[in-house]
Amino acid sequence: MNIKPPYLLFIGDAVDPLSIKMARSAADWCPELCVGEFTLPGCIVTTGLSGMCIAQASQLGAKSFVLGFANSGGTLDPAWIPSILEALDTGLDIVSGLHDRLTDVEAIFSKARLLNRQLIDIRHPNEKFRTGTGTKRSGKRILTVGTDCSVGKMYTSLSLKEAMLRRNISCTFRATGQCGILISGSGVAIDCVVSDFISGAVESLAPDNQQKHWDIIEGQGSLSHPAFAGVSLGLLHGAQPDALVICHAFGRDHMRGLPHYTLPSLERTIELNESAAKLTNQNAKVVGVSVNSSALNEQEALQSCAELSERLGLPVIDPFRHDMNVLLDNFL
Amino acid sequence: MNIKPPYLLFIGDAVDPLSIKMARSAADWCPELCVGEFTLPGCIVTTGLSGMCIAQASQLGAKSFVLGFANSGGTLDPAWIPSILEALDTGLDIVSGLHDRLTDVEAIFSKARLLNRQLIDIRHPNEKFRTGTGTKRSGKRILTVGTDCSVGKMYTSLSLKEAMLRRNISCTFRATGQCGILISGSGVAIDCVVSDFISGAVESLAPDNQQKHWDIIEGQGSLSHPAFAGVSLGLLHGAQPDALVICHAFGRDHMRGLPHYTLPSLERTIELNESAAKLTNQNAKVVGVSVNSSALNEQEALQSCAELSERLGLPVIDPFRHDMNVLLDNFL
Numbered sequence: 001m002n003i004k005p006p007y008l009l010f011i012g013d014a015v016d017p018l019s020i021k022m023a024r025s026a027a028d029w030c031p032e033l034c035v036g037e038f039t040l041p042g043c044i045v046t047t048g049l050s051g052m053c054i055a056q057a058s059q060l061g062a063k064s065f066v067l068g069f070a071n072s073g074g075t076l077d078p079a080w081i082p083s084i085l086e087a088l089d090t091g092l093d094i095v096s097g098l099h100d101r102l103t104d105v106e107a108i109f110s111k112a113r114l115l116n117r118q119l120i121d122i123r124h125p126n127e128k129f130r131t132g133t134g135t136k137r138s139g140k141r142i143l144t145v146g147t148d149c150s151v152g153k154m155y156t157s158l159s160l161k162e163a164m165l166r167r168n169i170s171c172t173f174r175a176t177g178q179c180g181i182l183i184s185g186s187g188v189a190i191d192c193v194v195s196d197f198i199s200g201a202v203e204s205l206a207p208d209n210q211q212k213h214w215d216i217i218e219g220q221g222s223l224s225h226p227a228f229a230g231v232s233l234g235l236l237h238g239a240q241p242d243a244l245v246i247c248h249a250f251g252r253d254h255m256r257g258l259p260h261y262t263l264p265s266l267e268r269t270i271e272l273n274e275s276a277a278k279l280t281n282q283n284a285k286v287v288g289v290s291v292n293s294s295a296l297n298e299q300e301a302l303q304s305c306a307e308l309s310e311r312l313g314l315p316v317i318d319p320f321r322h323d324m325n326v327l328l329d330n331f332l
Numbered sequence: 333m334n335i336k337p338p339y340l341l342f343i344g345d346a347v348d349p350l351s352i353k354m355a356r357s358a359a360d361w362c363p364e365l366c367v368g369e370f371t372l373p374g375c376i377v378t379t380g381l382s383g384m385c386i387a388q389a390s391q392l393g394a395k396s397f398v399l400g401f402a403n404s405g406g407t408l409d410p411a412w413i414p415s416i417l418e419a420l421d422t423g424l425d426i427v428s429g430l431h432d433r434l435t436d437v438e439a440i441f442s443k444a445r446l447l448n449r450q451l452i453d454i455r456h457p458n459e460k461f462r463t464g465t466g467t468k469r470s471g472k473r474i475l476t477v478g479t480d481c482s483v484g485k486m487y488t489s490l491s492l493k494e495a496m497l498r499r500n501i502s503c504t505f506r507a508t509g510q511c512g513i514l515i516s517g518s519g520v521a522i523d524c525v526v527s528d529f530i531s532g533a534v535e536s537l538a539p540d541n542q543q544k545h546w547d548i549i550e551g552q553g554s555l556s557h558p559a560f561a562g563v564s565l566g567l568l569h570g571a572q573p574d575a576l577v578i579c580h581a582f583g584r585d586h587m588r589g590l591p592h593y594t595l596p597s598l599e600r601t602i603e604l605n606e607s608a609a610k611l612t613n614q615n616a617k618v619v620g621v622s623v624n625s626s627a628l629n630e631q632e633a634l635q636s637c638a639e640l641s642e643r644l645g646l647p648v649i650d651p652f653r654h655d656m657n658v659l660l661d662n663f664l
Binding site for chain 2 (some may be wrong): 030099132134135191192197198200229230232235237245258260276
């Protein structure tokens with residue numbers, strides 16, 4: 001994959017902040033690779049970056065037009081096509097994290113070919129994977145897992161990486177979703193891999209490494225989510241993690257998208273993940289909990305983390321508010 | 333999918349009986365749909381059906397040329413192409429259960445189009461699936477699960493169907509692998525579904541049904557297999573089984589393909605599956621064990637089943653040797 005920076009982040013006429021997850025991830029985690037955002041009339045959300053038209057972005061050196069969307073189903077809205085064609089005409093490659101492929105839209109495909117631009121569907125793996133082997137690999141691995149989807153596994157993984165790098169620990173972030181791939185420039189969108197190859201794909205994503213090197217593997221889904229637990233289990237087995245961090249969002253009262261399913265307890269989540277992880281790594285251990293405490297104020301957040309930490313006997317922090325070193329100290 | 337019987341089973345120059353699983357499955361379970369087998373020089377295995385050339389098969393009315401292979405990796409051997417082209421010339425459709433697609437071989441693709449024959453890659457789903465919902469569905473469901481891959485889940489499922497039909501119980505076999513699809517004419521090869529949609533695909537495979545109807549869902553892999561547990565878990569959650577049958581092969585001492593992984597105990601397999609199944613069906617329960625006892629003689633098989641039954645407190649039978657009704661009586 002050869003995603004050329006800098007990026008112009010396209011957020012269309014979005015009105016829901018959650019619907020522009022791709023754009024927000026890039027603006028939060030690699031703003032130095034972004035020139036700004038491009039909106040259509042009606043848009044009421046923002047990534048916080050400067051707004052500009054495609055021509056302006058091009059003058060500022062933009063090389064890629066990034067579809068900033070992460071809608072349910074991953075569909076490509078026909079209303080976006082004129083902007084995509086304009087970006088191609090202006091000299092930009094197109095980057096998408098949708099299930100729908102850019103190459104399947106005839107107008108986009110033919111213009112890109114004519115102008116020799118790249119269409120990069122980062123969610124669709126190009127590699128041919130093998131089935132997993134469960135063979136022990138050298139080096140260390142930490143995996144973020146969760147009580148649910150969208151509880152901060154990518155943000156926690158990237159925060160772990162930053163904290164480790166500050167301590168001069170050799171480490172690599174291994175992206176397993178489209179936003180992480182955009183931020184880090186490589187990875188495998190594990191939810192798009194053919195199911196026979198889930199664990200094999202993760203084995204190849206985080207291969208043998210130096211003894212003291214840490215791969216920080218981004219988790220997906222939850223072992224307690226009726227739709228996605230299979231993905232989470234295959235990812236867990238392929239990762240062979242030495243350390244697990246449980247991610248959780250305070251105030252969430254049901255599984256994402258499924259109002260009839262309650263959230264598992266933290267205790268149950270720890271037990272499920274440690275038990276399943278031991279199949280491919282007998283020493284797998286939960287080393288801490290990372291919460292999204294945005295539903296609480298500063299004081300409530302501190303108190304909730306302290307109570308949970310006492311209850312579980314593990315460090316509990318919000319990576320946006322608290323010091324990640326508390327968690328690192330528990331396993332390094 | 334419109335697989336036209338009767339079939340000519342193509343087993344090439346195979347020397348390993350396990351490598352012709354597709355052909356053997358058809359010969360064992362739907363011989364009335366097969367005219368015979370077609371081999372190449374060097375072949376030392378057989379399905380037990382009459383050998384014949386393609387022209388003879390055509391004279392006997394054969395409509396489909398079935399690639400009888402199930403090799404690791406699911407690759408299409410170039411040595412088979414001349415026979416496939418001859419079958420097309422002789423008027424037959426081609427049916428394959430490999431990962432490699434018939435349509436990706438230019439010579440096969442162009443001849444089939446020229447002659448207006450069907451190329452049916454039964455392992456590759458045509459449907460567009462949705463992610464799972466975990467919503468309770470009407471009707472009853474039984475799922476076969478296993479200590480390992482290739483321990484008899486399809487054979488057990490088909491035996492359950494026969495035994496149920498003999499007792500006039502309304503039931504449907506739901507195939508989740510290429511052999512089951514060939515035998516029953518429909519189904520979804522779950523190991524080829526994009527991982528985001530595993531449980532959603534099973535939900536659509538075994539939809540709402542009449543209160544007393546049983547869907548008999550073919551399981552895949554094992555929750556204890558490092559390569560395939562993700563598939564097994566997604567299948568389990570999507571199936572929402574009321575009843576589970578554990579499948580096991582006597583004499584197996586390591587996980588298929590992985591000499592460094594020992595087999596889980598029957599007790600562990602029961603606990604793992606019941607515990608995971610309860611996420612989408614609180615009443616899920618293991619109702620019996622189906623063994624492949626071919627490594628033992630008649631007397632040893634009976635004794636081993638009796639001992640295991642005593643130990644587990646569950647009926648234990650080999651569907652090829654013993655009466656399936658013992659198992660049915662435990663849950664009907």
